[in-house]
Amino acid sequence: MKAWLCTTLDGIGAMKWQDVATAEPQAGQVRIAVKAASLNFPDLLIVEGKYQFKPALPFVPGGEFSGVVEAVGEGVSHVKPGDHVAAVGSTGGFATHACVPASSVLPLPAGFPFDDAAAFAFTYGTSHHALVDRAALQAGETVLVLGAAGGVGTAAVQIAKAAGARVIAAVSSDEKAAMCRSIGADATINYSTETLRDALKSLTDGKGPDVVYDPVGGEYAEQAFRSIAWRGRYLVIGFAAGGAIPALPLNLALLKGASIVGVFWGDFVRREPKNFARGLAQLMQWYGEGKVKPVIDCRLPMTELPAAYARMGTRRVLGKVVMLNP
Numbered sequence: 001m002k003a004w005l006c007t008t009l010d011g012i013g014a015m016k017w018q019d020v021a022t023a024e025p026q027a028g029q030v031r032i033a034v035k036a037a038s039l040n041f042p043d044l045l046i047v048e049g050k051y052q053f054k055p056a057l058p059f060v061p062g063g064e065f066s067g068v069v070e071a072v073g074e075g076v077s078h079v080k081p082g083d084h085v086a087a088v089g090s091t092g093g094f095a096t097h098a099c100v101p102a103s104s105v106l107p108l109p110a111g112f113p114f115d116d117a118a119a120f121a122f123t124y125g126t127s128h129h130a131l132v133d134r135a136a137l138q139a140g141e142t143v144l145v146l147g148a149a150g151g152v153g154t155a156a157v158q159i160a161k162a163a164g165a166r167v168i169a170a171v172s173s174d175e176k177a178a179m180c181r182s183i184g185a186d187a188t189i190n191y192s193t194e195t196l197r198d199a200l201k202s203l204t205d206g207k208g209p210d211v212v213y214d215p216v217g218g219e220y221a222e223q224a225f226r227s228i229a230w231r232g233r234y235l236v237i238g239f240a241a242g243g244a245i246p247a248l249p250l251n252l253a254l255l256k257g258a259s260i261v262g263v264f265w266g267d268f269v270r271r272e273p274k275n276f277a278r279g280l281a282q283l284m285q286w287y288g289e290g291k292v293k294p295v296i297d298c299r300l301p302m303t304e305l306p307a308a309y310a311r312m313g314t315r316r317v318l319g320k321v322v323m324l325n326p
């Protein structure tokens with residue numbers, strides 16, 4: 001098998017596509033012939049030792065992928081060789097093959113394409129857990145999605161629409177705004193050219209959004225929280241903007257009767273597998289009804305992973321980049 005092996009924490013530039021020994025699945029493991037793997041922001045951080053989860057070196061990055069089961073270890077019964085599956089975890093996907101814990105392997109319904117499956121459980125799972133579970137989003141409420149053209153952002157736009165909400169998508173370019181409108185956003189804000197707070201005031205008649213979905217952080221966090229509606233829920237998803245972690249004045253939470261709600265999908269799946277399965281079932285149903293579908297920016301051969309990293313690192317991705325094996 002071949003894999004993008006991370007042997008130092010010097011980033012994608014220091015990594016090589018190289019031969020590695022094909023692992024035999026141990027008890028409780030599954031070996032998957034990887035067909036497709038998508039890039040998530042944590043993949044950028046993990047190869048520089050900047051992600052909260054720090055795997056031992058050497059490791060293969062790639063936390064969200066799909067493929068065909070090749071072999072299963074002792075005790076694995078929910079999948080068998082030949083099954084089409086998706087896998088979610090923290091590592092392993094940027095390779096031709098991956099050996100992963102059976103608990104991270106999800107059987108795919110017949111006909112579910114590998115590229116969509118590689119951009120679904122983690123990306124849509126995060127946004128569903130955030131909006132539906134943590135924020136208890138109600139039909140008719142208004143949701144502000146920051147970084148709305150990114151991976152979890154596009155998923156959040158579609159999920160909020162599927163839940164009957166009004167969506168304001170905030171992004172850094174007119175091209176990204178147009179894409180967000182094409183997937184259902186009711187209104188857009190280009191925060192490179194408009195002041196977020198003023199635009200939100202005019203788009204919500206001064207009331208503010210009921211829910212803020214924030215995977216960006218940085219300078220927009222406080223502006224968004226200052227704008228939130230009475231009883232609003234501010235979802236802390238991530239800090240793609242980099243720099244200092246934003247701090248919010250707590251008097252704003254008091255004045256708005258608002259909540260700051262943390263979202264940690266990985267631990268949610270580990271701690272609450274039944275709730276995760278329930279959410280995934282709803283997402284699968286929405287996928288079947290055409291209400292949610294990954295926006296695929298581009299499909300690249302697995303060998304071109306550095307180009308995918310460069311595209312994400314320079315904010316050029318609209319939706320998801322998916323890497324494919326022949």
Ligand SMILES: NC(=O)c1ccc[n+]([C@@H]2O[C@H](COP(=O)([O-])OP(=O)(O)OC[C@H]3O[C@@H](n4cnc5c(N)ncnc54)[C@H](OP(=O)(O)O)[C@@H]3O)[C@@H](O)[C@H]2O)c1
Binds near residue numbers: 040148313
């Ligand atoms: N809490 C959880 O459980 C969980 C799960 C999954 C992901 N996350 C987090 O969610 C965030 C987004 O992940 P993703 O995979 O959706 O990433 P992504 O596709 O790259 O989207 C991130 C978006 O952030 C915006 N952004 C603003 N400043 C940026 C900068 N300096 N560099 C890069 N992007 C910047 C970009 O939109 P504009 O150009 O429009 O500003 C970009 O589209 C990450 O922080 C990730 O760690 C958290």
